[in-house]
Amino acid sequence: MSVGDLGFFLIVAIALVLLAGEAVAHPSQFAQVLVFGLADGAIYALVALGYTMVYGIIELINFAHGDVFTLGAYVGATIMAFFAGASEDSFLVANLIALLITFPVVMLIMGAVNITIERVAYRPLRNAPRLAPLITAIGMSFLLEGIMFLWHGPATVHVPDLLPHGSGFQTTIGGVFISFKDVFVVIAAAILVTLLAIFINGSKLGKAMRATAQDRDASQLMGININRTIAATFFIGAVLAGAGGMIWGLYFNTITYNLGFRTGLVAFTSAVFGGIGNIPGAALGGMVIGLTAAFSDNYIGSKWTQVVIFGILIGVLVFRPTGLLGMRVPEK
Amino acid sequence: MSEPTTVRKPGSLWARLHLRERIKDRDTAIYGVLLVVVLVWPMSTYYATGSSFLTSQAAHAGTWVLLAIGLNVVVGFAGLLDLGYAAFFAIGAYCYALFASFQLQSSPLHHAYHLPFWLMLFVGMFVAAAAGAILGFPTLRLRGDYLAIVTLGFGEIVPQLFLNLDQWTGGINAIGSIDQPSLPGWITGPWAGATSIAILPNFNFSYDPTAYYVLVVIMIIIAVVLVTNLHRSRLGRAWMAIREDEVAAAAMGINTVTTKLLAFSIGASFSGFAGAYYGASFGLVSPDSFLFVVSITVLVMVVLGGMGNITGVIVGAIAIYFVLNNVLVSLPTNAESFANAVGLGFITKTNGDWPGLAEEARRLQFLLYGLILVGMMLLRPQGLFPSRVREQELKHDAVVEEETVAEQVPTR
Numbered sequence: 001m002s003v004g005d006l007g008f009f010l011i012v013a014i015a016l017v018l019l020a021g022e023a024v025a026h027p028s029q030f031a032q033v034l035v036f037g038l039a040d041g042a043i044y045a046l047v048a049l050g051y052t053m054v055y056g057i058i059e060l061i062n063f064a065h066g067d068v069f070t071l072g073a074y075v076g077a078t079i080m081a082f083f084a085g086a087s088e089d090s091f092l093v094a095n096l097i098a099l100l101i102t103f104p105v106v107m108l109i110m111g112a113v114n115i116t117i118e119r120v121a122y123r124p125l126r127n128a129p130r131l132a133p134l135i136t137a138i139g140m141s142f143l144l145e146g147i148m149f150l151w152h153g154p155a156t157v158h159v160p161d162l163l164p165h166g167s168g169f170q171t172t173i174g175g176v177f178i179s180f181k182d183v184f185v186v187i188a189a190a191i192l193v194t195l196l197a198i199f200i201n202g203s204k205l206g207k208a209m210r211a212t213a214q215d216r217d218a219s220q221l222m223g224i225n226i227n228r229t230i231a232a233t234f235f236i237g238a239v240l241a242g243a244g245g246m247i248w249g250l251y252f253n254t255i256t257y258n259l260g261f262r263t264g265l266v267a268f269t270s271a272v273f274g275g276i277g278n279i280p281g282a283a284l285g286g287m288v289i290g291l292t293a294a295f296s297d298n299y300i301g302s303k304w305t306q307v308v309i310f311g312i313l314i315g316v317l318v319f320r321p322t323g324l325l326g327m328r329v330p331e332k
Numbered sequence: 333m334s335e336p337t338t339v340r341k342p343g344s345l346w347a348r349l350h351l352r353e354r355i356k357d358r359d360t361a362i363y364g365v366l367l368v369v370v371l372v373w374p375m376s377t378y379y380a381t382g383s384s385f386l387t388s389q390a391a392h393a394g395t396w397v398l399l400a401i402g403l404n405v406v407v408g409f410a411g412l413l414d415l416g417y418a419a420f421f422a423i424g425a426y427c428y429a430l431f432a433s434f435q436l437q438s439s440p441l442h443h444a445y446h447l448p449f450w451l452m453l454f455v456g457m458f459v460a461a462a463a464g465a466i467l468g469f470p471t472l473r474l475r476g477d478y479l480a481i482v483t484l485g486f487g488e489i490v491p492q493l494f495l496n497l498d499q500w501t502g503g504i505n506a507i508g509s510i511d512q513p514s515l516p517g518w519i520t521g522p523w524a525g526a527t528s529i530a531i532l533p534n535f536n537f538s539y540d541p542t543a544y545y546v547l548v549v550i551m552i553i554i555a556v557v558l559v560t561n562l563h564r565s566r567l568g569r570a571w572m573a574i575r576e577d578e579v580a581a582a583a584m585g586i587n588t589v590t591t592k593l594l595a596f597s598i599g600a601s602f603s604g605f606a607g608a609y610y611g612a613s614f615g616l617v618s619p620d621s622f623l624f625v626v627s628i629t630v631l632v633m634v635v636l637g638g639m640g641n642i643t644g645v646i647v648g649a650i651a652i653y654f655v656l657n658n659v660l661v662s663l664p665t666n667a668e669s670f671a672n673a674v675g676l677g678f679i680t681k682t683n684g685d686w687p688g689l690a691e692e693a694r695r696l697q698f699l700l701y702g703l704i705l706v707g708m709m710l711l712r713p714q715g716l717f718p719s720r721v722r723e724q725e726l727k728h729d730a731v732v733e734e735e736t737v738a739e740q741v742p743t744r
Contacts, residue, residue, distance in 0.1 A: 059477065121706050128713035131413070131635045138628055139705030146699025153687070153695065265488065265624075272481055306492050310485035317482050318470045 008319035019295060028175030033298045034291070039182045039251065041290020042189035046244030047267035048274070048282040049196060050237030056213040056277030057233045059130075060122065063137040066264015067144035068114055068238050072245025073255045074148055076106045077159040095162045103246055110242030111235040118234040123227065141261070148257035156256050159249035185251050192243055193283045196236065200279060209233055213277065266293070269313045275323030284324060358717065362643040370549055374542050375523040384524060388541035393653040394548030395610045400633040400649035401555050401642065402602025407631065408640035408719070409563060410595035411575030412472075413480035416487020417630050420600040422622035423463050424456035424607020426494055426501060429617040431455075432511040439500045449513035453608045460604020461597040468596040472589055487627050495619040506618030510611055512538040513547075537612070544613045551609065552646075555602060559642055562598070571595055629656070636708055638715030648716060655704060660697045664690035 023030040047069050054062045083098040121136040169180035200206035208229045211219040220226050248263075249255050266289060274285025289309060296308040316323060377386035399421060406414045430436060430445075431452060437444040447455075471482045494501045501507065518535035520526045524542040537543045562568050570591045573581035582588045611617045629652065637648020668680045668690045680689040687695075 061477070061480070121710070124710055125713055128709075129639070131407070131631075131639065132709050132713035134413075135632055135635050136706045136709045138632070139702045139709065142698050142702030143706065144702075146696065146702055149698055150692075150695045261624075265484070268481075269485070303492075303496050307489050307496070310488045310492075313485040314471070314482050314489075317474060317478050317485075321474050321478050 005320055008316070011315060011319070022299065029298070031174070031176040033294050035176060035178055035182050037291035037294030038287065039185045039290075040294060041287035042186045043244050043248050043251070043286075044263070044267045044270050044290045045283045045286025046189050046192060046240045046247070047263060048270040048286040049193070049279060050241045051264075051268045052271040052274070052276055052279060052282035053209075053233050053237045055271070057209060057230055058122070058126070058133075060133050060137060061268065062237075063134075063264065064117055064121075064140035064144060065114075065237065065241060066260035066262075066267065067141050067148075068110055068117075068260070069241040069245045069248070069263060069267075070255065070257065070260035071113065071144055071148060072106050072110045072238075072242030073159065073249040073259070074151065074157065074245075074257075075109055075242075076102055076246040076249055077157055077255065079105060080160045080162060095164070099162055099250075103243065106246050107239040107242045110238040110245070114234045114238030114241075115231050118231055123230075141264075145257055145260070152257065154257070156254045159253050159255060161250070161253050163250050181251055185247055188243070188247055192240060196240065197279065199236070205229070205232055266309060269309055272313060273316050273323055275325045278323065278325050281323055281325035288324070359641070359643045362647065362717070366643075366646065374545060378523060378525055384541040387524075387545045389657070391541065391544040391548050391613060393650060393657075394545070394552055395606050395613070396630070396633065396653050397552055397646050397649045398548070398555055398606035398609070399603055399630045400637065400645045401552070401559055402599045402606065403630050404634050404640065404642065404645045405559060405562070405571075405602070406595055406599035407634050408645065409568060409575065410571040410592060412592060412595060413477070414483045414596070414599065414627075415480050415624075415631070416483035416485070416490070416627055417599070417603055418622040418624070418626035419483075419487045419490035420460040420464060420603035421607040421610070421626065422490050422494060422619075423460045424604030425611040425617045425622070426507075426607075427456040427459050427604070428452045428608040428611040429507040429510050430501070432612075433507055433509060435502055435507045436500075438502075446511055449511065449608070449612055453605060456608035456611075457601045457605040460607065461601035463604075464597040464600025465593060468593045472592045472596060484624075484627075487624060491619045491622045494622075501619070504619065506616055508616050510615050510617065512536050512615070513543075513612055515543075518543060548609065548613075551605070555605075556642055556646075563642075567591065567594060632705060636705075636715055638718040641715075641717055641719035644715055644717030644719070651716070656701065660700060663697065663700075664693040667693040 019030075047066065050065045050068070051062060054060060054065065079102045080098055083094065083101075117140050121140050122133050125133045125136060163184055164180050171178055200209065208219065208224045209232065211222065211224060212226060212229045216226060219229075245255075248259075267286065270285035270289040271282045272285070273289060274281025274283070289312075292312060293305050293309060296302075296305040300308060373390055374384070374387045377390075378384060380386075399417065403414060403417050406412050406417075428449070431447045432445070432449065434444045436442075467482070467486055471479055474482070495503050498504070514534070514536045516534065518532045518540070519529065520532055520540060520542075521529040524540050532539070535543070537547075563571075570581065570586045573584065573586060574588055574591055578588055581591075614621075630649075633649040633652045634645050635648075636652060637646065638644025671677060671680050671689055679686075682688045682691075686692070
């Protein structure tokens with residue numbers, strides 16, 4: 001274990017001890033924060049997966065990814081508004097049907113959008129100087145934000161509250177308020193991440209993705225279609241981001257056009273925290289960052305949360321650049 | 333086809349100036365054009381518009397040119413991606429604003445400082461350079477992309493800190509009425525709207541926007557000379573070596589950490605320098621003028637202009653500044669008058685969901701900026717005026733790429 005690792009684990013240990021002290025002193029408050037943190041973290045994890053997959057395969061910080069997430073929420077809100085039968089007031093079977101239709105549609109649309117972005121803005125620049133695709137990624141991010149701005153203006157957009165809510169779907173266990181929504185967010189994210197893990201580890205395309213991430217030229221020689229594999233990576237990342245956007249919208253019920261910028265940066269931090277390029281790492285990093293944000297909101301003050309999160313980002317990179325689960329890779 | 337002429341008329345002024353050869357050197361030509369424009373700008377715009385507004389706008393654009401020149405050292409010369417460059421800009425600006433306004437009166441210090449601008453210009457520069465060194469020291473050992481991420485985090489933290497420490501910085505209320513620089517004397521003339529050339533004693537910069545313009549032009553010229561010389565120095569060659577291949581550079585005996593640290597702090601110092609200037613010329617320093625968008629915009633200027641090439645970067649900065657502050661800002665009014673002119677006046681009115689043409693055009697700004705970025709990068713991924721060396725490298729790379737592809741295709 002190197003000095004850097006030692007410093008890293010020392011800081012983590014101090015943070016954990018402080019939190020444990022807080023947990024013993026005010027258990028119900030602590031548990032409540034934990035619930036919020038888990039719900040937030042689940043969403044960050046979904047978005048972080050897209051960042052980590054894209055970075056793993058083409059070493060590009062895809063700045064547009066956060067906006068794909070927001071666009072997912074926007075498209076979802078629009079589609080859900082179509083279902084006239086869906087009432088926001090109570091739990092109806094109609095709501096369930098609306099959700100079951102909207103989720104796959106939004107995920108597919110976002111996948112298509114992201115493939116288009118990759119085709120238009122990144123593929124032509126694959127052999128260009130390294131900063132060129134970064135600039136187009138930023139341009140695409142502005143473009144998507146511009147589209148959403150044009151669509152609904154600067155105001156917040158309401159997302160129909162279709163998840164079961166109200167007195168029948170919430171409970172208080174030992175002073176901790178838990179609603180169906182909290183449970184839904186965590187379970188939905190867990191299902192999606194599990195599906196992704198199965199896909200990456202089990203399917204032929206998943207194998208191709210891992211191979212391409214490791215060595216593009218060698219996998220090309222093995223007969224892997226690089227362009228299709230990279231497009232598939234963007235597709236899957238956007239599917240998860242779209243789902244994340246939908247879940248965010250259903251959980252908070254308001255979205256704005258520039259939501260993806262901040263969320264994207266936080267999700268990217270999560271991906272780095274877990275070890276960029278590492279899929280379980282991104283999921284874990286998302287949860288940890290979500291929890292950290294919730295704890296910091298509660299114990300330090302919400303105006304310091306951003307400083308805490310990015311401070312962690314710098315700390316991780318200084319002490320343990322490979323992240324929580326990343327492995328040391330030799331330089332290419 | 334003309335006959336090859338070997339004898340040139342010796343008496344011709346044209347031949348003696350070697351102007352043709354000089355213009356062929358692209359960078360010299362660009363410098364020449366820029367210099368001429370800079371010289372005639374205040375006077376011509378004053379006579380064209382009747383006010384010094386365009387001159388003060390050019391002075392503001394100069395801040396961005398300085399920033400772009402500084403970031404070019406980091407990104408273009410040393411190949412280190414810095415996504416938090418605005419943080420150093422903020423440090424320089426706050427450094428000046430805190431010590432040259434009444435802000436610290438209401439802070440726990442209860443004493444306002446009014447240090448002179450000329451001193452704080454260099455203090456801001458050194459503080460920013462020190463911040464760069466402190467941030468760079470532990471992180472420059474990291475591979476390129478990790479550095480980008482660290483700087484991104486730093487760029488997010490610094491404005492947030494200035495926002496949160498409102499006891500000291502005024503937070504969201506920003507720091508206003510910042511002291512203006514003063515000089516013992518100044519020359520005014522028709523270029524600033526005066527009737528004749530005169531000498532003004534005890535000159536304060538708030539009297540004449542041309543003063544800022546002159547100051548920023550001088551600062552840019554100093555910066556260009558410094559950076560050009562740095563680029564040609566031993567250090568500059570070391571930066572290039574690191575950019576191309578860090579392992580090989582280390583093997584050749586270059587201390588990569590020190591060299592990178594120097595690039596990082598020198599880049600940061602330009603930003604701090606520009607920050608102090610910005611604080612004075614804008615007169616208001618607020619945490620939200622240093623957000624991520626600023627870092628990105630400067631990066632876009634560098635990449636779009638042509639990384640590693642100083643003239644390219646200057647042109648890129650001016651072009652992007654022009655697009656952001658003129659083309660996009662005046663788009664709503666221009667669109668409206670255009671619609672009225674071609675007889676489509678009705679689309680300028682609000683109608684149901686339609687917010688009116690001007691509002692719609694205002695909403696389009698973000699989208700258009702994104703489109704411009706993507707379009708420019710797709711058309712010229714190497715930037716408008718890439719440096720000659722890099723251009724050759726890129727061509728070479730492309731040739732190698734084609735050869736390997738050709739090798740791969742054959743037998744089937």
